[in-house]
Amino acid sequence: MFYIHHTVCISPQNTFLEVDLEQLINCSENKLYAKDFPVDGIPTALLRRMGKAVKLGVASSLPLFKFYDKLDGIIIGTANGGMEDCIKFLNQIMQYEEGVLTPTNFVQSTPNAVASQLGFLSKNNGYNITHVHRGLSFENAIIDVGMLLEDYPDNKYLVGGIDEISTYNFNIDYLCGYVKKENINNNNLYNCNTEGSIAGEGVAMFVVNNNSVGATSKFRALETIHTTDEKELQAVFHKFLYDNLSENESIDLFLSGENGDRRYTSTCESIEAMVNVDVPVARYKHMSGEFRTASAFALWVSNYIIQIQHIPTHMLKKNKQRKETNNIIIYNNYQGFQHSFMLISKNN
Amino acid sequence: MTKVYVSGLGIITSIGDSLESNRTGLIEGKCGIDPLDFFSTKYAESLLFGEIKLSNNQLKDSLEIKEPGISRTSLLALHAMNQAIIDAGLTALDFARRDTALIIANTVGGMCLTDELYQDANQHDVGSEYISSYDCGSVGIFLQARFGIKGIVNTINTACSSSANAIMYGSRLIKKGLAKKVIIGGTDSLAKFTINGFNSLHILSPGLCAPFDNNRNGLNLGEGAAFLVLEGEKDIGNKKIVAEVKGYANANDAFHPSTLSENGDGPFLAMEKALTCADLKPSDIDFINTHGTGTENNDEVESKAMIKLFNTKIPPFTSTKSNIGHTLGASGAIEAVYCILNLLHQEIYPSLNFKEVITSTGLIPEQLYYKTKLKNVMSNSFGFGGNCSSLIFSKV
Numbered sequence: 146m147f148y149i150h151h152t153v154c155i156s157p158q159n160t161f162l163e164v165d166l167e168q169l170i171n172c173s174e175n176k177l178y179a180k181d182f183p184v185d186g187i188p189t190a191l192l193r194r195m196g197k198a199v200k201l202g203v204a205s206s207l208p209l210f211k212f213y214d215k216l217d218g219i220i221i222g223t224a225n226g227g228m229e230d231c232i233k234f235l236n237q238i239m240q241y242e243e244g245v246l247t248p249t250n251f252v253q254s255t256p257n258a259v260a261s262q263l264g265f266l267s268k269n270n271g272y273n274i275t276h277v278h279r280g281l282s283f284e285n286a287i288i289d290v291g292m293l294l295e296d297y298p299d300n301k302y303l304v305g306g307i308d309e310i311s312t313y314n315f316n317i318d319y320l321c322g323y324v325k326k327e328n329i330n331n332n333n334l335y336n337c338n339t340e341g342s343i344a345g346e347g348v349a350m351f352v353v354n355n356n357s358v359g360a361t362s363k364f365r366a367l368e369t370i371h372t373t374d375e376k377e378l379q380a381v382f383h384k385f386l387y388d389n390l391s392e393n394e395s396i397d398l399f400l401s402g403e404n405g406d407r408r409y410t411s412t413c414e415s416i417e418a419m420v421n422v423d424v425p426v427a428r429y430k431h432m433s434g435e436f437r438t439a440s441a442f443a444l445w446v447s448n449y450i451i452q453i454q455h456i457p458t459h460m461l462k463k464n465k466q467r468k469e470t471n472n473i474i475i476y477n478n479y480q481g482f483q484h485s486f487m488l489i490s491k492n493n
Numbered sequence: 494m495t496k497v498y499v500s501g502l503g504i505i506t507s508i509g510d511s512l513e514s515n516r517t518g519l520i521e522g523k524c525g526i527d528p529l530d531f532f533s534t535k536y537a538e539s540l541l542f543g544e545i546k547l548s549n550n551q552l553k554d555s556l557e558i559k560e561p562g563i564s565r566t567s568l569l570a571l572h573a574m575n576q577a578i579i580d581a582g583l584t585a586l587d588f589a590r591r592d593t594a595l596i597i598a599n600t601v602g603g604m605c606l607t608d609e610l611y612q613d614a615n616q617h618d619v620g621s622e623y624i625s626s627y628d629c630g631s632v633g634i635f636l637q638a639r640f641g642i643k644g645i646v647n648t649i650n651t652a653c654s655s656s657a658n659a660i661m662y663g664s665r666l667i668k669k670g671l672a673k674k675v676i677i678g679g680t681d682s683l684a685k686f687t688i689n690g691f692n693s694l695h696i697l698s699p700g701l702c703a704p705f706d707n708n709r710n711g712l713n714l715g716e717g718a719a720f721l722v723l724e725g726e727k728d729i730g731n732k733k734i735v736a737e738v739k740g741y742a743n744a745n746d747a748f749h750p751s752t753l754s755e756n757g758d759g760p761f762l763a764m765e766k767a768l769t770c771a772d773l774k775p776s777d778i779d780f781i782n783t784h785g786t787g788t789e790n791n792d793e794v795e796s797k798a799m800i801k802l803f804n805t806k807i808p809p810f811t812s813t814k815s816n817i818g819h820t821l822g823a824s825g826a827i828e829a830v831y832c833i834l835n836l837l838h839q840e841i842y843p844s845l846n847f848k849e850v851i852t853s854t855g856l857i858p859e860q861l862y863y864k865t866k867l868k869n870v871m872s873n874s875f876g877f878g879g880n881c882s883s884l885i886f887s888k889v
Contacts, residue, residue: 219745224628226650231604231686232614238689239611243535251690252750252877255600256629256650261878264745270762273745273880274658278648279630285647289662292669313614317627320613320620371637371646 146291146367147353148360148492150301151212153205154445155182156347158432161205164449166457169432172331175324176310177345177434186211187266194249195262196227198309201348202259203266206303209352210267216352217300218272219260220290221307222282224437226256226275229311259307272302280479282306283441284369287487290353291367298355305350306441310434315344323435323480325405332459334405334431342404345434349441351448357492362451364444365389366488373482375412382416382476385486390472396424397470398456400443402477404430409481416476417463425467427460440477440485447473451491497664497738498729498889501581501722503573504830506817507543507715511576516834519816519842520862526701526713526818532683540697542683543715543818545569561622564603567635569718569823570680574636577720578676582732585641587674594644594672596663597633598655598679600822602626605684629822632680644672650822652876653784654743655679657825657884660721661741667725674728679826680718687821688714694751702787702819703846704812705796705858712786715818719826721833736833739869739887740771746879752790757798759881760784760873764802767883773869778808778885780835780870782828785812785844785858786819795873796854808871809859811844825874829884832870836888840864 154160157177158170170180184192184204195203202221210216225231231254237246252258257275264273272293276285283306290304318324325341334343357363366389370381390396399420403413417426433442450456451473456466475487504511507525508518518525529537531548552558552568556575587593603626604610610627613620625631633648645666649659656679663675681687691697691714698711723738744766746759753759768775784795799807813831820827835841844858868888875881 224630232610234690235604235607235611235614235686238607238685243685243689246689246693248690248693248751251686251693255652255877257652257876257878257880258750260651261745261750261880264747264879265750268747270745270747270758272743273651273878274662274743275650276647277629277650278633278646279628281646282630282648285645288645288647288666288671292665292671295669296665316615317613317620317624320618320624369645370643371634372643 146364147294147355148357149351149353149362149364149448150360151209151352152445152448154349154442155179155201155205156433156442157345169332169459172343174328175343177331177343178310179347196230196253198227198307199253199258199262202263202307205348206263206350207266209303213301213352216269216303218293218302219263219269220274220286220302220304221260222276222286222438223256223259223307224277224279224282225308225314227254227258228309228314230254232313280437280483281369281485283438284367284485287367294355301352301354303350304353305348306438307348308346308436308438310344310346318344331431335403335428337405338407340406340408342406342435345436345439347433347442349445360492362448362489363492364489368486370484371482375415378484379415379419382419382486389488394472396420396472396474397467398473399424399426400447400473400475401426401428402430403428404435409478412481413478423464425461425465426463427456428462429460437479443475443477444487447475447489494668496726497667497723498726498734499721499736499738499833500724500729500732500734501577502735502830502833503576503580503720504827505545505569505572506717506827507545508816522843522845524816524845534685534688536688540699541701541713543713544683545716562626563635564623564626565605565682566599566602566680567632569682570632570636570678573718573720574678577722581722583722588640588642591643592673593642594663594666594675595633595637595642595646596659596675596677598649598659598822599629599632599681600650600652600655601681601684601687602629602631604686605682607685651880652878653821654825654874654876654880654882655822657874657882658743660829660884661743661882663723664738664741667723673725675723676720677723678718678720679823681820681822682716683714696788698787701846702815704785704787704815704844705792705851705856706847707849707851709787709789709792712788713818715820717817717820717823717827719823719830721826721829734889736836737887737889740767740885742766742770743882746881748879751877753794753875757794759879760795760798760875761801763881763883764798767885771885775803776806777869778871779867780841781808781810782832782872783810783812784873784875785814787814793851793854796851796856800854807856809841811842811859815845828872832872832886835870836867836886839867
């Protein structure tokens with residue numbers, strides 16, 4: 146579909162500026178917050194008005210607009226956008242009984258605030274869009290950019306996924322049963338055998354184009370499906386493998402979206418069981434936490450593993466790392482009904 | 494490259510709950526903007542809204558919704574989707590195919606349930622029935638599950654241009670072979686969130702909005718939903734075709750979160766790129782359904798961008814927001830359906846409440862109903878965050 150040239154990730158782990166994934170950073174109270182990050186080049190007054198999601202977007206991506214002379218568009222996947230500002234504005238509505246309110250939180254709260262602030266701050270008049278389809282928001286951003294690059298093969302686009310933990314969406318996720326009732330440590334996420342996961346947040350951005358020169362990896366295929374039927378899901382994965390991998394190609398890593406919620410473990414394992422028994426299997430949600438665009442983090446980690454040819458030990462679930470990691474399959478499962486498969490390969 | 498055709502339409506707005514009643518309302522210059530009957534807000538006394546005069550329970554009864562947790566935004570969407578799929582003759586067999594997609598656009602999702610959301614977001618007790626219905630994705634997820642859609646499912650939010658971008662995304666899925674049939678819908682319902690948000694920006698009119706009038710003083714918020722079924726030319730067979738999606742474009746104004754740039758860079762680029770996409774010249778456009786919100790900023794900037802593109806030969810134009818108000822994430826789809834009605838019946842509907850020309854631009858919207866020859870029509874949608882999109886539909 147396209148080539149990945151440049152990536153940036155701000156996450157609960159050491160992924161920004163100096164990357165070090167060996168040391169797993171732990172969580173408290175079932176929340177994996179993104180590590181503190183500097184935001185450069187933004188006037189303080191403007192920065193103060195930005196919610197966390199917008200800050201994450203700006204801090205990660207604005208430098209890319211300086212690095213590249215021209216990016217031809219901004220394609221963002223975010224399920225909630227500026228949820229914190231959204232509820233802040235809602236709280237104002239309730240507390241002041243629909244009185245005189247300031248528009249800052251309202252303007253910052255719209256899910257398209259990240260893409261639009263990036264467009265505004267980089268003076269980018271190109272294609273600008275925000276996909277908000279919950280656990281498949283980032284995947285739709287990928288579909289979108291894939292179509293754009295078919296039409297405009299000489300263009301370069303910024304595509305990414307971003308979501309924040311706010312007090313409010315944590316509360317709602319907790320009431321939905323998405324978060325574990327008992328406090329756990331993320332290094333024990335997969336051994337709990339209870340319902341729910343740990344909350345996470347972060348941003349992963351990618352500069353992509355159709356040119357293999359200088360690229361780290363090739364994004365080869367994506368498939369999505371809404372289903373709770375394991376047989377149907379398996380059939381989709383079977384076809385995905387058949388359509389996208391030639392007979393002499395091996396899968397060198399299966400990166401599973403297991404999130405420690407016992408309701409979905411068996412589904413993840415049934416998909417995992419469809420690749421050869423000797424394929425290394427790794428997991429990532431103990432690093433990122435569970436959130437609706439966690440698959441963007443998974444893509445970033447996969448690209449990084451291809452780059453450094455090393456899989457951190459705490460990620461591995463089964464089998465040893467192979468001599469070469471060339472082809473990675475990422476499977477994500479959001480709350481048991483939104484599924485995606487991605488295939489990326491080392492750029493040779 | 495394969496052509497993209499529209500094979501079915503569905504709509505509900507404050508001037509009608511069907512395609513026919515909307516057309517009649519447009520011909521008669523009906524205004525569906527009036528005091529609130531159902532929605533509760535402090536501004537019920539002082540502002541006018543394009544409210545659909547059906548309660549949530551009436552909607553649920555007519556749609557036979559028994560399950561809990563379905564927001565008004567989803568109910569309006571289901572109402573319009575039912576019409577569109579019947580119109581296009583889609584069946585369960587179509588929904589179950591991996592190449593049938595569903596693309597939804599909205600901006601408020603379940604946030605119309607302000608009080609419930611406030612409770613659920615601020616307490617640690619038991620969630621309400623709407624606990625998983627607040628996000629924008631909830632509408633598409635509800636419809637996906639109800640109809641068993643098995644292709645690509647997506648939700649787009651680019652503020653007021655959301656559903657124009659959904660039509661663009663869906664058309665591109667067909668052109669790229671990622672879908673053969675695409676069901677597209679825009680929906681939004683009245684919400685304290687948007688009423689107070691637009692009010693805090695001082696762009697709500699105390700009276701009826703007056704698009705392109707020199708004394709315009711803001712917009713009226715409305716609610717509604719519209720759905721379109723798109724199919725590729727190779728797969729549409731002998732089905733009736735109501736229009737062709739000829740061109741589309743998305744550009745960013747890159748100026749300010751809630752105001753358009755003085756000369757309308759984003760609006761100009763969106764219209765110009767849509768013409769390029771459609772392989773048409775400005776003189777090929779026979780009519781424009783403008784964004785035309787009735788705010789001081791939008792109408793002047795949109796006029797300037799139209800003048801820059803069309804020069805002295807501005808096509809006839811109207812703003813149907815004078816009939817139904819600004820339906821936000823639904824407006825792009827609703828106005829697309831209105832454009833297709835223009836084409837199907839070869840007629841132009843009057844823009845309402847215009848009295849005095851804007852001195853700096855001098856553009857006058859069409860104020861009378863008349864029949865005329867229309868081949869290509871344009872629809873503009875510009876959203877907060879500078880998200881500008883234009884669509885072009887053509888008679889088949």
